[in-house]
Amino acid sequence: EVQLLESGGGLVQPGGSLRLSCAASGFTFRNYAINWVRQAPGKGLEWVSAVGGSGGSTYYADSVKGRFTISRDNSKNIVYLLMNSLRPEDTAVYFCTKGPLTVPTISDYWGQGTLVTVSS
Amino acid sequence: DIQMTQSPSTLSASVGDRVTITCRASQSISSWLAWYQQKPGKAPELLIYKASDLQNGVPSRFSGSGSGTEFTLTISSLQPDDFATYYCQQYRSYSRTFGQGTKVEIK
Numbered sequence: 338e339v340q341l342l343e344s345g346g347g348l349v350q351p352g353g354s355l356r357l358s359c360a361a362s363g364f365t366f367r368n369y370a371i372n373w374v375r376q377a378p379g380k381g382l383e384w385v386s387a388v389g390g391s392g393g394s395t396y397y398a399d400s401v402k403g404r405f406t407i408s409r410d411n412s413k414n415i416v417y418l419l420m421n422s423l424r425p426e427d428t429a430v431y432f433c434t435k436g437p438l439t440v441p442t443i444s445d446y447w448g449q450g451t452l453v454t455v456s457s
Numbered sequence: 458d459i460q461m462t463q464s465p466s467t468l469s470a471s472v473g474d475r476v477t478i479t480c481r482a483s484q485s486i487s488s489w490l491a492w493y494q495q496k497p498g499k500a501p502e503l504l505i506y507k508a509s510d511l512q513n514g515v516p517s518r519f520s521g522s523g524s525g526t527e528f529t530l531t532i533s534s535l536q537p538d539d540f541a542t543y544y545c546q547q548y549r550s551y552s553r554t555f556g557q558g559t560k561v562e563i564k
Contacts, residue, residue: 442548450500
């Protein structure tokens with residue numbers, strides 16, 4: 338059974354940093370792209386970032402480019418999202434999702450999400 | 458970035474109704490479109506990919522169509538479990554934009 342477990346969310350001040358983790362199980366991790374998708378309270382979905390199966394290809398939404406860094410450790414089956422220079426508008430539930438291919442496309446499995454709150 | 462626009466934003470319908478949701482892309486995305494369903498407090502679930510391919514385990518009352526810039530999600534006979542919010546997502550460009558969502562409410 339595919340499982341994606343996010344952790345690392347919490348309350349952080351504007352300008353601060355946070356690192357989210359996504360621990361995966363139930364599939365051959367290195368063969369699949371992983372995405373981060375966020376949802377601000379009461380709002381719609383926003384794709385944030387993606388990493389290919391090997392970790393060599395990374396992609397970012399314009400809203401987070403230069404502030405967020407996605408990476409993966411295929412020996413530990415974990416994906417990270419390092420978030421710097423956080424802004425109040427980054428407040429959201431962050432979902433880790435698995436894609437059906439090595440290159441990022443869509444999300445066929447989702448974690449339950451971790452809440453990030455950026456506030457003073 | 459490719460912009461995705463869904464209509465309507467909210468839809469009121471009754472059990473048994475045929476429901477259609479539209480998603481328009483700001484430029485051609487060929488058939489690189491997915492649909493998701495999200496219930497309150499839950500993570501979204503994939504319904505359809507490549508515009509019309511049904512994800513494993515999704516009931517056949519769901520169907521998708523379209524190509525280029527205009528797409529539709531149809532629920533042939535609305536069931537109580539289908540009251541939720543639906544999102545389209547394009548994956549033609551690497552910035553995988555979502556539509557703003559369509560909430561299907563009980564009439």
